[in-house]
Amino acid sequence: MGENKNQKSNGWALLPFFIFVTVFLGAGVILEVQGVDMAFYEFPAPIAALCGVVSAFIVFKGTVREKIEDFIKGCGNEDIIIMCIIYLLAGGFAAVTEAMGGIESTVNLGLTYVPAQYVTAGLFIISAFVSVATGSSMGSIAAVGPIAVGVANAAGTDLAFTLAAVLGGCMCGDNLSIISDTTIAATRTQGVAMKDKFRVNLLIVLPAALLTIVLLIFFGNPETVVEMETYEYNLTKVIPYIFVLVAAIAGMNVFVVLTGGIFISGVIGIFYSQLSVLTFAQQTYQGFSGMFEIFLLSMFTGGLAAMVTKAGGVQFLLDKVQKLIKGTKSAELGIAALVSLTDAAVANNTVAIIINGPIVKEISNKYKIDPRRSAAMLDIFACVMQGAIPYGAQMLLIGTLSGGQVSPLNIIPLLWYQMFLAVAAIISIYIPYANGLINKPPWNWDKKEKEVE
Template sequence: MDNKSNKVKANGKALIPFLTFIVIYLGSGIILQSKGVEMAFYQFPAPVAVFCGVIVAFIMFKGTINEKFMRFIHGCGNEDIIIMCVIYLLAGAFAGVSKAMGGVDSTVNLGLTFIPAQYIAAGLFVISAFISIATGTSCGALAAVAPIAVGLATKAGLNLPLTMAAVVGGAMFGDNLSVISDTTIAATRTQGCEMRDKFKLNLFIALPPAIIAIILLIIFGHPTNVPQMQVYDYNIIKVLPYLFVLTLSIAGLNVFAVLTGGIFVSGIIGLLYGQLTPLSFAQHTFSGFTSMTDIFLVSMITGGLAHMVTQEGGLQYILDRIQKMIKGKKSAEAGIATLVALTDAAIANNTVSIIINGPIAKEISEEYKVDPRRSASLLDIFACIMQGIIPYGAQMLMVGSFTKGAVSPIQVIPLLWYQQLLIVSAIVSMYIPFADNIIRKHPWNWEKGKAI
């Protein structure tokens, strides 16, 4: 499907393997949820669900078993898929080593020490945002900040649902922007653009909603009992690896070099302060690798399945249907946003939603000349928006877990001001391109496939 002459004939039946994956993943979640299983939508392993789709593809599609296997392997070994998977491993190792040497605890405590007590709700948004940007995971930020937030809310007389909404909003803000987030990695690799460019474009769209949300939290999140300021135990040196990775990534240094450097900076700090030994440094690095096994396998297997489905005309079928509704560049952007949001609503996994829709978004971008940096930003934004507001998503389920059932997702969702404002900002940016300064300065060269 590289050009019009090689266009594959549309075939809706070729989508059945993908639908099998979604039905198994979604269906198992619904069934387990009805039985009261905790984190129901995350119990059936996503890689196994994808592999079920691969089996269906092998049964359905034409050709010998060897031909189908080679098509599958070709998709798994796609350059962008392999790069994506390697970055996942390095991002996991950096997060694991940095946490082991005390970086997360120091960052949280640093924020709690210097944020005035009367601004606790807004401060929790900022802290969880930074943790999420630094570690590349909203769930990790929630795990670090939410238990502290529950205690502070109780002590200060804060509205607990509003407090948890602040933590979730900050975590999703950081996850959306982080240069080492699996969503950013997936979005930029599938669209063929640089992480720093997507970060800059995203920042224009996400920062205004974040600022407004912080102001609203200051106004409506004022505590009834202002707790006495405390000095928490922190070490500014242990925050430096996060700043190192963030700064060099935005500066445009190769992401492999940045993350590898970040791993060693965190490791050296851990060795100097006694939190790590050479052996535990190696062990935490490996644990970081293995923590990304699920998304590594999902990406690789989905890459193989996507290639098989594309060769059979499944992708072309979707594109033909979408193109009947798309009238131009703006509606093309709206189509990309809608597709990834609906997929995330179905499977409750923003990274997998981006991986599934990445090839479709790429084809739409090429057809309607949507800048790849723009399509990558839209994929990440709308996947994160949906992931952060669905009641059966990991983020909302963690809220119930940390509050021991005292707060339900239904109480928190109306107070997710950041996500609500981000929807408005992202839609407005499609029709009033206030966020496209980076695109205007460095327009996309469609012949060479990169920014000028």
């Protein structure tokens, strides 16, 4: 999927993506105007993606067998499968921890010690920490999302505002995490060490995160001030969340972390007689089933992306952006545009980075952009777009966890962190303050290879 050399350019190859997006967004907008509750979840996203897939089979050249093979290869892309497994594990973890009372205890613990007027900012920080720890925005949303819903309902804060803060925090942590798949993809395609990319990334992220926290403190007050009471909680039932955070910080694989969290939650539930072995298994499977739509959507978009890429659609985007590049600054803006447009098309930040990685490497070499910075820019703008598109897995998951109470149209205008991060990243292009954290000496483009830790 990442091979772009000698790839033909074909603007018409983007038609299936436009059909997918038009069907999904069009149906959501029409239903929203009609006043339908949760309009964007009435029309199944996988069916919209399937419309794009069917159109690709109709308009693209080649035999049916060749098209099927391309589609299956895209569905079976390693990063797509990894994300799908994370969906399942995250769903299982959320379901079991809820069933054994973990969410209730965590919500009550937060309500006990966090003043209601600061709870929204607190959830942003918690989400960021969990996402950094697990390297997964999806897993973090699954863990913190239900808590945020409970906190918002109990404290009287606006639910869309609260979930936007959670989504921002999760994308912040996912962007910074060294064990994130986006970080791995960005650093590998650019040939740099993760810690070097982290240094550049951190100084760009900090102003956006701090500004978001300050504004959440001032504007995250409950709409109706509620009298806080004494809430009962069991610290033992909070252990699964602590385990997930500590284990991930210790460098444990995200699959092991989430699987361990599921089993720890199950053991605690069985110990307190809130689960039996049978109900533990049933709750885990119910959590898996709850992720079916996102699982299917990810596979369909992965297969569609492979077909569109082979037909020259993505190369068309690359060629158009390259024509606008005049120097180093416009080259960095071109990188930002490339990965943003691709992520908007494929709705997967890891896939967007993999697709654009090789061409961004060529742009970096040609215009003397430090690859440690290009890796950071790839990850930043992929996460900004992924955390804002209404049909992205993160937005769909957080909407699902809300129980249908809010739609993407309610959340998108409140995504302050994503907006601030995009502005901070663009400012860093013209005022390269973040480059101070890059190790010296500067990158040597004359060397064909550079040893990377």
